Amino acid sequence: MKIETQLPESGVGFGTNNRGASGEFQFGQQSTIDAALAVGTAWNAAHPDHPFSIGQISLKGGGPMPPHLSHRLGVDVDVRPVRKDGKNARVLITDPEYDRARTTALIDLWWRKAPVQLVLFNDTTVIGAGLSRPSPGHANHFHVRLRMRGATIKIKDRGSDVAELQTKLGIESDGRFGPGTAQAVEDFQAGHGLIPDGVVGRDTWKALGIT
Ligand SMILES: [Zn+2]
Structure with a gap:
């Protein structure tokens, strides 16, 4: 960057x-x-x-x-x-x-x-x-x-990029990466051929259309 x-x-x-x-x-x-x-x-x-x-x-x-x-x-x-x-x-x-x-x-x-x-x-x-x-x-x-654009985020993180993730996943957007968000990420990953680890890294961001 x-x-x-x-x-x-x-x-x-x-x-x-x-x-x-x-x-x-x-x-x-x-x-x-x-x-x-x-x-x-x-x-x-x-x-x-x-x-x-x-x-x-x-x-x-x-x-x-x-x-x-x-x-x-x-x-x-x-x-x-x-x-x-x-x-x-x-x-x-x-x-x-x-x-x-x-x-x-x-x-x-x-x-x-x-x-x-x-x-x-x-x-x-x-x-x-x-x-x-x-x-x-x-x-x-x-x-x-x-965090840099496209940085890895995971449970316990907070911020506008977490809110953006939640909006993309169609769940409540409170900007806090809790267990519900992790579950939604895992479901999304499982449905897109990604390892369902609940961690949003480069591949998951890409699959979400955010680069
Ligand atoms: Zn300083």
């Missing part, structure tokens, strides 16, 4: 930070940029006065982007927590300006509108809600890792 799509400096529902002089830190895979724009549009509908702020993604073409260990593949997106005053500025989860309710809603929206693999963020309330896991250095931003 190519890493050559640049996030606009601002858009519906979002602004940017730590972008680099020419936006060199905000390149991603097309699917990553599409997901960010989709979250922005949905966020703006509910919170028009509190745009979120996207930080570093990847360098054009990918590769190491110190000091990050990740951010190499155009699928990692840093996002500032939301401030009560709606400003695009730094905020720590311990600051009075930190808007826990809106930040929690924003992270939940990422899970619903994007193919999210994991979120790193240290607010214990957000962790308790099952929306993030703790990681050193994630008190002033949350880190979203997205």
